Amino acid sequence: xxxxxxxxFVFLLVLIPLFGVDAAHMRTFxxxxxxxxxxxxxxxGFVYKVIIWGRSAVPFRIPTTGGQFRSYDxxxxxxxxxxxxxxGAQTFFRMALEVLAFRSLFRNTRVSLYQGKDYPxxxxxxxxxxxxxxxxxxxxxxxxxxxxxxxxxxPVPFFVNGLDFVDGLLQIGAPVMYLTNVGxxxxxxxxxxxxxxxxxxxxxxxxxxxxxxxxxxxxxxxxIYMRYYAKVDVIAIKELTMGLVTFSYTVxxxxxxxxxxxxxxxxxxxxxxxxxKLMHMPGVFLSPTRNLxxxxxxxxxxxxxxxxxxxxxxxxxxxxxxxxxxxEAGLPLDNPENGKAPAEEEA
Amino acid sequence: MSDIPKADxxxxxxxxxxxxxxxMETPVDFSPGxxxxxxxxxxxxxxxxxxxxxxxxxxxxxPSNDDWKLPPNWKEIVVNGFRERLKxxxxxxxxxDICVRCGACADKCHYFIxxxxxxxxxxxxxxxxxxxxxxxxxxxxxxxxxxxxxxVMEEDVLKEWFIYFYQCTQCRRCSLYCPYGIDTAxxxxxxxxxxxxxGLNTNWIMEPxxxxxxTGNHLGIQPHAFKDIVDFMVDDIEEVTGRKVKAxxxxxxxxxxxxxxxxxxxxxxxxxxxxGYLLLFDYLDLDYTxxxxxSEGGNFGSFTNNEVMKxxxxxxxxxxxxxxxxxxxxxxxxxxxxxxxxxxxxxxGENQWSGMTTPKSPITGTVFETSAATKMLHITEFTSDLIKxxxxxxxxxxxxxxxxxFHDSCNPARGMGLLExxxxxLKHVCNNYFEMPEGxxxxxxxxxxxxxxxxxxxxxxxxxxxxxxxxxxxxxxxxKHGVNxxxxxxxxxxxxxxPLADYWAPGVGISGVHELVANALVLExxxxxxxxxRQEPLPGFEDEDDDWxxxxxxxx
Numbered sequence: 001x002x003x004x005x006x007x008x009f010v011f012l013l014v015l016i017p018l019f020g021v022d023a024a025h026m027r028t029f030x031x032x033x034x035x036x037x038x039x040x041x042x043x044x045g046f047v048y049k050v051i052i053w054g055r056s057a058v059p060f061r062i063p064t065t066g067g068q069f070r071s072y073d074x075x076x077x078x079x080x081x082x083x084x085x086x087x088g089a090q091t092f093f094r095m096a097l098e099v100l101a102f103r104s105l106f107r108n109t110r111v112s113l114y115q116g117k118d119y120p121x122x123x124x125x126x127x128x129x130x131x132x133x134x135x136x137x138x139x140x141x142x143x144x145x146x147x148x149x150x151x152x153x154x155p156v157p158f159f160v161n162g163l164d165f166v167d168g169l170l171q172i173g174a175p176v177m178y179l180t181n182v183g184x185x186x187x188x189x190x191x192x193x194x195x196x197x198x199x200x201x202x203x204x205x206x207x208x209x210x211x212x213x214x215x216x217x218x219x220x221x222x223x224i225y226m227r228y229y230a231k232v233d234v235i236a237i238k239e240l241t242m243g244l245v246t247f248s249y250t251v252x253x254x255x256x257x258x259x260x261x262x263x264x265x266x267x268x269x270x271x272x273x274x275x276x277k278l279m280h281m282p283g284v285f286l287s288p289t290r291n292l293x294x295x296x297x298x299x300x301x302x303x304x305x306x307x308x309x310x311x312x313x314x315x316x317x318x319x320x321x322x323x324x325x326x327x328e329a330g331l332p333l334d335n336p337e338n339g340k341a342p343a344e345e346e347a
Numbered sequence: 348m349s350d351i352p353k354a355d356x357x358x359x360x361x362x363x364x365x366x367x368x369x370x371m372e373t374p375v376d377f378s379p380g381x382x383x384x385x386x387x388x389x390x391x392x393x394x395x396x397x398x399x400x401x402x403x404x405x406x407x408x409x410p411s412n413d414d415w416k417l418p419p420n421w422k423e424i425v426v427n428g429f430r431e432r433l434k435x436x437x438x439x440x441x442x443x444d445i446c447v448r449c450g451a452c453a454d455k456c457h458y459f460i461x462x463x464x465x466x467x468x469x470x471x472x473x474x475x476x477x478x479x480x481x482x483x484x485x486x487x488x489x490x491x492x493x494x495x496x497x498x499v500m501e502e503d504v505l506k507e508w509f510i511y512f513y514q515c516t517q518c519r520r521c522s523l524y525c526p527y528g529i530d531t532a533x534x535x536x537x538x539x540x541x542x543x544x545x546g547l548n549t550n551w552i553m554e555p556x557x558x559x560x561x562t563g564n565h566l567g568i569q570p571h572a573f574k575d576i577v578d579f580m581v582d583d584i585e586e587v588t589g590r591k592v593k594a595x596x597x598x599x600x601x602x603x604x605x606x607x608x609x610x611x612x613x614x615x616x617x618x619x620x621x622x623g624y625l626l627l628f629d630y631l632d633l634d635y636t637x638x639x640x641x642s643e644g645g646n647f648g649s650f651t652n653n654e655v656m657k658x659x660x661x662x663x664x665x666x667x668x669x670x671x672x673x674x675x676x677x678x679x680x681x682x683x684x685x686x687x688x689x690x691x692x693x694x695x696g697e698n699q700w701s702g703m704t705t706p707k708s709p710i711t712g713t714v715f716e717t718s719a720a721t722k723m724l725h726i727t728e729f730t731s732d733l734i735k736x737x738x739x740x741x742x743x744x745x746x747x748x749x750x751x752x753f754h755d756s757c758n759p760a761r762g763m764g765l766l767e768x769x770x771x772x773l774k775h776v777c778n779n780y781f782e783m784p785e786g787x788x789x790x791x792x793x794x795x796x797x798x799x800x801x802x803x804x805x806x807x808x809x810x811x812x813x814x815x816x817x818x819x820x821x822x823x824x825x826x827k828h829g830v831n832x833x834x835x836x837x838x839x840x841x842x843x844x845x846p847l848a849d850y851w852a853p854g855v856g857i858s859g860v861h862e863l864v865a866n867a868l869v870l871e872x873x874x875x876x877x878x879x880x881r882q883e884p885l886p887g888f889e890d891e892d893d894d895w896x897x898x899x900x901x902x903x
Contacts, residue, residue, distance in 0.1 A: 002494075005494070049444070052440065053437060053440055053441050053444075055434070056433060056434055056435070056436065056437040056439075056440040056441070057434065057435050057436065057437060058437045059435060059436060059653075059693070060689055060690050060693050061689060061693070062438070062530070062533070062689050062762070064519055064522045064523055064528055064530060064761055064762075065760070065761055065762060065763060065764035065790065066523055066761075066790045067764060067766070067789075067790055068764055068765075068766045068767050069717070069763060069764025069765060069766075070717060070764075071717065071728070071767065071768065072713060072715045072716070072717050072728060072732060073713075073732070073735065076731075076735060076767075076771070077731075077767040077768060077771070078767075080764075083790070084764040098526070098528075102526055104451075104523065104524055104525060104526050104527075104528065105449075105451055105524075105526040107523065107524055108451050108524060109454075109455075109524075109786055109791075110454065111454040111460055113358070113361060113363075118826065119819075119822055119826070120354075120355065120358040120359075120819070121819065121823075122460060122815060122816055122819040122820075124784075124785075124786035124787070130449060130450075130451060134449075134526075198450070199363075199364050199365055200363065200365060200450060200453050200454075200465065200468065201448075201449075201450040201453075202365075203365035203369075203370065203465055204370075204448045204450060204453075204465075204468070204470055204471060204474070205448060206448075206494065206495055206496040207491075207494040207495065208487075208491070208494060208495040208496065209447070209448055275485070275486065275487040276487065277444075277445065277446065277447045277448070279444055279445055280445040280446075280447050280527055283441050283444060283445030283527060284445070284526070284527045284528075286437065286441050287438075287441060287442075287445075287527050287528040287529070288437055288438050288441075288528075289438070289519075289522050289528035289529075289530045290527075290528035294763075294764055296688065296689055296690075296691075296692055296693060296720065296721075297687070297688050297691075297692065297717060297718045297719075297720055297721045297723070298716060298717055298718065298719045298720050299719075299720055300692055300693070300696050300720050301692070301693045302693070303693050303694070305435055306657075306693070306694065307654070307657070308697075310398070310654055310657045310658050310661070311658070311661060312658060312659075312661035312662040312664075312665040313397070313560045313561070313658070313662070314665075315640050315665060315666065315669050318561075318562075318563065318640050321561075322562075322569055322570050322571070325569060325570065325571040326570045326571055326639075328571060329570065329571035329574045329575070330574070331570055331571065331574055331596060331597050331639065332597050332598060332599070334669070
């Protein structure tokens with residue numbers, strides 16, 4: 001049901017520019033105003049959220065340690081530097097692996113229960129599917145985003161041309177098919193499929209989990225349609241996109257409707273991004289269980305709101321309370337007076 | 348315990364398929380057995396006199412009743428407290444925002460594995476809070492409501508929190524697998540802080556908290572009684588070894604203050620570990636003292652709120668200062684070491700007295716730079732260093748009647764990284780050592796299902812369900828290698844793993860690491876022991892008139 005709602009939303013979003021551009025002739029609105037506004041909302045929303053996170057205090061250093069810590073004898077007990085970093089550099093590498101290789105997800109296991117010969121068994125199996133889907137999806141998306149830089153930069157930087165070349169290495173079709181286009185569509189479909197098919201994942205999925213997947217799928221498909229089927233006027237599009245970044249707006253007449261659909265969907269994604277779970281992208285950098293070294297036993301860390309007024313129950317009070325039995329038991333007292341029984345008992 | 352199903356039946360009852368109703372619509376079972384008893388009012392009154400304003404109304408109440416006697420403005424208190432904590436804890440703020448519900452954590456929680464209850468999936472446990480965060484604090488959540496899984500704070504929501512945030516042992520296994528490191532332990536700590544503000548609490552946590560503050564230990568053992576117990580253990584050690592060991596208490600002017608969880612003073616089998624410490628220290632002629640005032644290593648504040656955690660922990664440095672100790676040696680304990688390793692210096696570091704120095708073993712001269720800030724050393728670091736320098740004469744064959752495995756306690760494993768030291772010690776004091784299967788040990792270890800204040804009998808079925816992953820791994824090595832003892836470095840484990848093993852792997856005993864050290868320790872050349880620390884005869888020394896054999900030596 002949640003998935004259906006999301007699909008419906010995305011359909012509606014596709015219809016808006018189709019009608020807007022063709023029927024209402026709002027070409028400038030959909031070609032310039034919408035993407036510019038969306039980009040501004042994205043930027044402000046994104047930065048605002050990260051500032052909120054940054055302002056929130058980090059009272060304690062609580063990395064999740066995923067291996068042996070640095071021991072007093074690192075020769076005898078080898079430290080797992082990547083999963084239990086003790087220095088800034090080690091932490092950097094842990095984070096790099098987390099961000100670039102999804103290392104924690106790579107650990108994933110799957111539990112299963114079965115009746116063994118003599119006793120029931122709980123078994124754990126390495127399960128890398130989610131990792132494969134996620135890597136495929138994210139890297140495809142990332143490379144596609146980088147490839148789009150050619151629309152916003154003149155001259156086109158060498159690495160963008162390089163990416164284009166490598167991405168189209170298979171030389172299938174004309175225009176050449178990009179691997180990442182296949183990767184993105186496949187990745188989204190797999191991630192969607194798992195949400196629909198796996199009962200537990202289905203159970204925890206909201207509309208807000210399906211919506212970005214359908215939206216990205218629609219963006220990918222509209223892009224592919226433009227390139228391979230509609231064969232839109234790329235020169236004219238570049239004129240428009242360069243206009244966006246140089247603030248000299250122009251909407252050439254030769255640009256066809258599919259382009260506006262694509263741009264509108266991307267704009268929706270940009271607006272949606274800062275208010276949604278998609279913020280996991282910057283968030284992973286700020287996760288205190290990952291981005292801190294495991295060193296608080298060796299190095300002092302400051303908690304900005306540490307309350308110096310919270311003090312231990314004083315020993316003096318303790319001795320006052322238990323002094324008499326302590327004295328009887330032969331335990332040493334700081335104040336011998338505390339060991340004397342109260343006067344009325346002596347009498 | 349009588350109405351708990353047999354292990355096989357319980358196993359068959361586990362169903363990982365979620366119910367047909369959505370999780371927000373699925374009602375919560377408040378019948379007895381699903382919750383821990385609320386705190387006695389006098390415990391709350393006492394704590395409120397020490398740390399005012401954190402506890403809500405002290406009162407009699409029961410979760411099975413409809414009326415939980417919340418203060419009239421409870422909603423305001425919870426929502427404001429939530430907002431405040433978003434600013435105080437980046438973990439909370441970020442983890443409220445970035446979960447993508449990928450489900451990688453879902454089958455990592457021992458409570459989920461043993462129950463199949465979807466709200467025990469870490470992702471949903473956190474969603475119990477996250478849904479409120481979105482509904483109360485975010486624009487998207489306020490506008491789009493249910494589409495984004497948002498809801499506002501209601502009494503039913505709060506009640507649901509009480510059930511499920513007291514079904515999390517803060518073991519952090521889920522956070523290891525989360526691609527963003529989202530730590531459910533943080534969420535549980537925050538939810539419990541908020542619930543305390545409106546008077547939702549459990550006695551198994553609050554009574555120890557009050558006791559720790561008053562008597563220094565969670566059992567409420569008063570100083571003279573503490574001394575009696577220690578004297579009793581000294582006698583027992585003499586019975587086993589013929590050696591009358593020193594057990595200095597509250598003495599000024601020693602180099603080292605030794606602090607261990609008080610559970611080891613009180614209950615079998617922890618006492619044998621405690622006796623192990625006493626024997627080892629006497630053998631080394633270590634310049635140390637115990638304290639009755641700081642007689643609790645564990646910190647029940649870490650199951651309660653940050654204020655209490657700090658207050659209880661402060662005793663350690665206060666006592667080191669009073670007694671003039673240069674550094675602190677800490678015994679085998681799980682959450683105690685999470686607090687010592689990741690919180691102590693931050694909370695109370697500035698209260699160290701000037702005479703404290705980086706721990707240096709007086710026997711080997713090793714300076715432990717790893718604890719340069721806290722000045723507190725883990726006993727297995729200390730002992731492994733002794734073994735490495737050949738300072739202990741050990742006869743591991745005295746543990747030959749034992750086939751030993753090691754349970755990594757959650758906190759030393761995932762909140763510290765202490766994995767090799769205890770293994771090194773164990774491998775030097777016993778000949779038969781076996782690891783449990785991969786995926787259940789080291790950083791992937793499974794909880795005993797009784798940590799974080801859940802070690803109480805009224806939720807025994809929940810504990811035994813949560814104990815399935817650990818128990819089943821234990822059963823595996825029991826069948827495969829004949830393992831009959833699981834060693835651990837945690838006092839809560841030593842209490843909770845016993846019913847767990849009895850249920851899932853009957854016949855396996857539980858011990859601390861230093862109990863086995865004491866068994867193997869050769870006090871003087873040619874020393875012959877006839878019994879182990881439990882006063883059970885060693886093989887070859889069984890009393891011939893007595894045909895009783897200890898449980899862990901029975902043939903299957």
